[in-house]
Amino acid sequence: MTVDNLSQLLKEKLTSSFGKSLEEATTKEVFQSICLIMKDSIHPNWQMTQQTYDENESKQVYYFSMEFLLGRMIETNLLNMGLLDVYKETLTSLEFNPEEVFKEEHDAGLGNGGLGRLAACFLDSLASLQLPGYGMGIRYKYGLFQQKVVNGYQVELPDYWLEDEYMWETKRNDKAIEVRFGGTVETTTINGELHFQHHDYERVLAIPYDVPIVGYDNSTVNTLRLWSAESTTNHFHFHSSRGHDYYHYLDYKRSIEKISEFLYPDDSYYEGKILRLKQQYFLVSAGLQSIMQKYKKRNKPLQELSKHVVIQINDTHPSLVVPELMRILLDDERLGWDEAWAITQETVAYTNHTTLSEALEKWPEDMIETLFPRLYQIIYEINERFCKMLWFDYPELREKIPEMAILAYGQIHMAHLAMVGSFSINGVAKLHTSILKDRVMKPFHIVYPDRFNNKTNGITHRRWLLNANPGLAHIITEAIGTDWIKKPEQLVSILPYATDPAFQDLVARVKHENKQNLATYIKQHYNLTIDDEAIVDVHIKRLHGYKRQLLNLFHIIHLYNTCLENPSIKMTPRIFIFGAKAAPGYTFAKQVIKLTNAVAEKINHHPTVSKHLKVLFLENYQVTLAEKIIPAADVSEQISTASKEASGTGNMKLMMNGALTIGTQDGANVEIGEYVGNDNIFTFGITSEEVFQYQMRGDYRARDYYNDDRRLRNVMDLLVNQHFSGDDVDFKDIFYSLLYNNDEYFVLRDFDSYLSSQQRVDQCYQNQRDWLQKSIVNIGHSGAFSSDRTIREYAEEIWKIQPTTVPTHPIL
Known part of the structure; x- marks a missing residue:
């Protein structure tokens, strides 16, 4: 495919589909014409793929x-077809901005x-x-x-x-x-x-x-x-x-x-x-x-279904x-x-x-019976047979039968149904799988030890590095060749370049360009000017109590207080970027969004604090927005309460683009740390075992941390004295949930450790050679977290x- 060939195809498609010349066409019509041309190439291979599967059984x-x-699929499809560059070149030659054309896809x-x-x-x-x-x-x-x-x-x-x-x-x-x-x-x-x-x-x-x-x-x-x-x-x-x-x-x-x-x-x-x-x-x-x-249609016996x-x-x-x-x-x-x-x-x-109990779905028995009367009969029979098997074959588990049953106390436990009816039960990170086997699903592991296995999650490096960060992908290819694109584990070949000043400078230049692109986007959409030399600190994931966006906010408010107490302080400028959606009925999460925006309003308009800090909540977080944020990120916030995050994949995407992780020993953070080494990740907080011990003993007292740490008390008191809001009730629910509901996700317990780790981040960033070395080490080991590896294991x-x-x- 050449630029001339494609230009002619595009003109013909615009005429046949829209009755327009190139000069008359809108950006949307150009986008749709490109898709139609691509489908002409994709569909024969699509048909051939299914035919081949059928013929080969x-x-x-x-x-x-x-x-x-x-x-968006257009860039991914073009990349995978080997046509992305020629399409971009063609659009540019025809005086269309490729990015504007691709943006037509929702x-x-x-x-x-x-x-x-x-x-x-x-x-x-x-x-x-x-x-x-x-x-x-x-x-x-x-x-x-x-x-x-x-x-x-x-x-x-x-x-x-x-x-x-x-x-x-x-x-x-x-x-x-x-x-x-x-x-x-x-x-x-x-x-x-x-x-x-x-x-x-x-x-x-x-x-x-x-x-x-x-x-x-x-x-x-x-x-x-x-x-x-x-x-x-x-x-x-x-x-x-x-x-x-x-x-x-x-x-x-x-x-x-x-x-x-x-x-x-x-x-x-x-x-x-x-x-x-x-x-x-x-x-x-x-x-x-x-x-x-x-x-x-294959005329195979039903008894052989699992073979096919x-x-x-x-x-x-x-x-x-x-x-x-x-x-x-x-x-x-x-x-x-x-x-x-x-x-x-x-x-x-x-x-x-x-492992969250509210996410391990349970449905009322009568609701299942009404909606799916035949399925209810089958579930009832599965449960009867399972419980009888436990009673006769596992007498040591007889007391556990009510909590293991699929149907108990008027509830149908969907996770139990899935485990009993499956040949494989897998977790999505080593720690997560261990917690399933040793704690959350321990009785099922006793019954089905051979079913449990781990498959640590992964991400597609083609979208999250090759396509989202072409500048970084280019310098990697220049250094180690193209084999890593099909074999992402070969990204480790860049590790010898981690201490090479010339390669470090190339990585730094790409990161700076990505920051400038993000800064331009923020200026256009939020009218906020950010320093492209600042640390870009990113917390992008679903808004939930266990993901602890609140802990991040408490650190920001602490920095704000520090700047107020010492206006002449020297601090590496930092922009904190949040992106998250809260479930419509999740009141606490929506209050955290409101607090984030209130803190941002106060900091971003303060004449002295805003020189050091900026805070921004980017609305309507989605994949396309993530592709703008992640290549520009320096710091990856992975601060969930230990034992609560099964794996995480945002940590992998940010790591692959050279951000350094500040995180708890939770989910895949643990494995990232094992790959990159303790010197190349900022770990803090209590462990999953300590969380379990607190929960078992019931001796955690959030108020003790509030009383004993002046910094924390100063932060929390701002929630209830109208400092961030003209209404003194706006954030009281957050305040009281921590003190009177005893801080379910241990935000106060980890506050001091988190601040210490953030100080290490700031100190490290001031030594750019050291920071870039750590960044390259993270990129080099990120191939281990490619979804290609995960899928091969599956x-x-x-x-x-x-x-x-x-x-x-x-x-x-």
Whole structure:
């Protein structure tokens, strides 16, 4: 592909699709024309990939996830196709700004945080490693929400990311699936066999929209299948004598479409719980039915399903995979219980992403029974058999049966269902997996010791280094060649350059350019001028108490107090950048956002303090914004309460771009520290074992830390004396949650240690040679945290799938 070829193709596509010349075309029309040209190249390889898998009878993994946080696909697809540079050059030659053209693509509203971004990285790695893999998700019409900050408060607006056509998807009406809710189950005996008939159920049509996932420098194009809940008049009975049925139909249509309307509906009320449960079953049932239809076309015995198919549950949300697969095998395929159960357990694998009790989903028994009457019967039977097995085979666990049961005290425990029905249970960092085995899920580990394993998370270096930070990628390639792009573990080859002043200067120049780009963005969007020589300190992740954005704020307020006490103080300038969304019903998290903005308002407009400090909350944090922030970052805030963060992936992205981690001994921070060494990471805070000891003994007293540390007391008192707000009640809830609810996430306990670690950060940054050496060491070891490594481990140790080479199809 040359610039001349592409220019001609673009002109022809504009004419054929929009009836416009290049001179008349809008930026959006140019973007859409580029996508159409790319699809002409992608679709033949897409078809060939599926054909090759079928011909080779390749074993395939189906990755079920409620989130796929894709970000913009145009640059990733062009990069993987080897066409990014020529497209940029062509657009520039035609007097279009490539960045402005690419910005016409909205971030797909299919995820919220690390869980969804991990799933997207995994899809990229599957295709790039030529592994047969399918994503299964929901095509949310509105995604989570668009976050606006008004008077310091988070305001949620609909994120209608589908307002413009999503250029990458293809609707597959011929692959529609019927999903059933509610109704009753009639049990009959025919020729001595039980039969279950489902009556009076609500029909929902699941329409798949397929998105191609392009592999890097190969012909593999895998599929992300997104299901949309839609209605048709065929599923509603009109009676001409009843004119009001038209309005009944509208109500019916609306109730159906709500299922795939919003990501994570608020489940703090009954209707929200119903909707969230419906979403989970909708994904599971549509996905499994489509898998079984495809498998049966191979004319293979059902007993061999696990030799050809593996179903990976991404966190507890899709746990209904277990009883739904049983339903299909029992009712549709007429297998016996023992045979169906053996197939299910051999086919399903489960990834746990959290130790937080509120995230290990539990649903009311009566709600499950009402929504999914047949699944409820199956879950009840699974639970009965499991509990009997425990009673007879594990007498030492008899007292634990109530807390291990799938169904107990009117609640159905989804994580228990997933563990009992899976052949593999994996954590996502070494520490996290140890906590699962030794504490949170210890009884299950006793019963199923061979099922538990670790797969430390990873990120795709193609997006987060090669594409997001091309300047850094270029100097790495100049130093060590291009092999690292396909084998990211070879980034260690830059370690000998860590002490090379010339290479350090190149890294410093790239970082400075990235800071200037970020500063320009901030000036344009927030009218705030920042010093591009300042430390860029970044805290970007979901807003939650355990992630402790509040601890970061307390350090900032302490620095603010220090500057007020000593106006002539010498301090390395620092800008603190926050990016996060709080769940709409999570009041505490929304108060932290308000406090962040109040502190920013006070500091950024102070005549002397603002010379040293700036604070900025960037609204509507998403993948595209992360791609601007991360390459410019110097400090990576990974300060979750030890034992609470399963892994983290933001820590890996920032590390890969040369930021140094300040973090607790939590999640993958521990493994980052093992790779880079204690001299190249700033670790602080109590350990996970100390957290467990506090919780077991119940002897933590937050007020003691408030009383004993004047610095901490001065910080906290500003929350309740109207210093940051004209209303003295604005931040009282934060104050009282720490002192009267005893500081659930040990913010006060870690305050002193965190301040000491931050002082080490400041001192180290003043010695730029030392800082750059540490930065390069982090970059060099970041290849170990590539999602390519993670996916290879899944493929070899859990899924047992092999790479499949797809014949090359010429790129148009």
